[in-house]
Amino acid sequence: MKILFVSPTWTEDFGVFSRIAKRRNSQPPLGILYLAAVAERRGHDVKVIDADVEGISMDVLIDKISRGRFDLVGITATSPIFHKAAALAKGLKEKGFKNPIMIGGEHLNIFKKNAFLECFDYGFFGESEETFDRFLNIYEKRDKAFAVLSGFIYRDGDAVVETAPAERIKDLDRVGFPAMHMLKHENYVMTFAKFRKRVYLPIMATRGCPFKCAFCSEPLTNPYVRFRSPKNIVDEMEKWVKELSTTHFFFMDSNLTLKRDHVEGLCREILDRKLKITFEGWTRANLVDKDILSLLKAAGLIRISYGIESGDPEILKIIRKEVSHADMLNAFKVTEDLGIEPACSVMLGLPGDTKKSIEKTISFVKSIPQILYSNFSIANPYPGTEMYEWALAGKHGVRLLIDDFSQYRRYDHSPISVNDLGPADLVRLQKIGLLRIHFTPKRMFAAMKMLGLSGLIPVFFNLVKEVFGNLKQGPA
Numbered sequence: 001m002k003i004l005f006v007s008p009t010w011t012e013d014f015g016v017f018s019r020i021a022k023r024r025n026s027q028p029p030l031g032i033l034y035l036a037a038v039a040e041r042r043g044h045d046v047k048v049i050d051a052d053v054e055g056i057s058m059d060v061l062i063d064k065i066s067r068g069r070f071d072l073v074g075i076t077a078t079s080p081i082f083h084k085a086a087a088l089a090k091g092l093k094e095k096g097f098k099n100p101i102m103i104g105g106e107h108l109n110i111f112k113k114n115a116f117l118e119c120f121d122y123g124f125f126g127e128s129e130e131t132f133d134r135f136l137n138i139y140e141k142r143d144k145a146f147a148v149l150s151g152f153i154y155r156d157g158d159a160v161v162e163t164a165p166a167e168r169i170k171d172l173d174r175v176g177f178p179a180m181h182m183l184k185h186e187n188y189v190m191t192f193a194k195f196r197k198r199v200y201l202p203i204m205a206t207r208g209c210p211f212k213c214a215f216c217s218e219p220l221t222n223p224y225v226r227f228r229s230p231k232n233i234v235d236e237m238e239k240w241v242k243e244l245s246t247t248h249f250f251f252m253d254s255n256l257t258l259k260r261d262h263v264e265g266l267c268r269e270i271l272d273r274k275l276k277i278t279f280e281g282w283t284r285a286n287l288v289d290k291d292i293l294s295l296l297k298a299a300g301l302i303r304i305s306y307g308i309e310s311g312d313p314e315i316l317k318i319i320r321k322e323v324s325h326a327d328m329l330n331a332f333k334v335t336e337d338l339g340i341e342p343a344c345s346v347m348l349g350l351p352g353d354t355k356k357s358i359e360k361t362i363s364f365v366k367s368i369p370q371i372l373y374s375n376f377s378i379a380n381p382y383p384g385t386e387m388y389e390w391a392l393a394g395k396h397g398v399r400l401l402i403d404d405f406s407q408y409r410r411y412d413h414s415p416i417s418v419n420d421l422g423p424a425d426l427v428r429l430q431k432i433g434l435l436r437i438h439f440t441p442k443r444m445f446a447a448m449k450m451l452g453l454s455g456l457i458p459v460f461f462n463l464v465k466e467v468f469g470n471l472k473q474g475p476a
Helices: 011-025 030-041 058-066 079-094 107-116 129-139 230-244 260-273 290-299 313-318 327-339 355-367 387-391 423-438 439-450 453-473
Strands: 002-007 045-050 074-075 102-105 122-124 152-156 159-162 202-204 248-251 278-283 299-307 340-347 398-400 416-418
Touching: 002 030, 002 058, 011 327, 030 045, 030 102, 030 129, 030 387, 030 423, 045 152, 058 079, 079 107, 079 313, 102 107, 102 290, 107 152, 107 159, 107 355, 122 129, 202 230, 230 260, 260 290, 290 299, 299 327, 327 340, 340 355, 340 423, 387 398, 416 423, 416 453, 423 439
Parallel strands: 002 045, 002 074, 074 102, 102 122, 202 248, 248 278, 278 299, 299 340
Antiparallel strands: 122 152, 152 159, 398 416
């Protein structure tokens, strides 16, 4: 069979920040790459389209798929772009596409059959590699005995049937490697403040997160941590080095240094094989020290990002971040001292936030000398998070103002108000914060290196315009 997997466009919705979003956040769609590999191992002709990175508009995408004579089409989507998955499926049906359309991704993981629209034929939720393999075994025989599948949604006549959730895969080493060779991988580029830009591929060492941050969906959707063996991880890295000439990897794990002996084993495996690679990832500031960072650097680590989230300790307590500012300051210093590029994530509009607490956040980030650049995103109450439930109830002052997930954006727009701050206030404070944090020669130079002048100039003028507009209204 000819099978196609599609990730829809998403960055064009970010307004003046769209160019930056495309340059800084284009990530290969790892979930469908794992499923593509399952189908390929069964002997099918499989293709993957990342419409955002390839710059394919919806109309062109519909036409391309309609002419492609695919037997199955699978679409992945998070909540903010689920409407695009639905538009693609509806457009294909209207164009006369007769074969089944499959849907999966984070939105379906949370809402399951409540998100199973008429335009979809099959749905997959949870970890779906094993379910998809069993589905293909049934579908190849033109059978319809789908009731035996887990983590699956289908129609039986007029009824929508949602089967029991699939068990989480305990031994990740038997999952197999994702089909990275199906990507136009030269389109995935990481830029840095201290290093040259690099073509990269994503990799996962673990699945799950044990922490309970209120703004994250993993406490609900993936709370149990499982680890790939260091050998299996480095086998994959070595494969892509040899076959795709990839030398930079982004660990997509929530906490790369969660288990010390595991990350030590990973580093030793890389060093023992003398792999000439670099890599980066995310972790928590209280899960690093000089020894582990030194070992990671020896293995190839060149950048690591820590979640600051808020500069107000009371806000950190509300959102259950459980990392102190002292740990953050220490992590940034040690990271910089070792020659590793430190990065961070910061938010405003968090539960409990006020103008005063956001001012503390801006001042805290600005005061950390090792930070060369920072995002400053408006917190969105994504489905599946505790923050979403709080926003529906008005808890900690956060209130959800719209129920259209297509209006969820972290820049230049806000779907919430919090305490005395409405959406326009949050957008204004975001722009003021970005300018104040980055308005030093060192940080401006870093921003130019990472984003390029063509990406930076329109954003800079937009931010300056906002600040001067704010001055006319009075101090923030």
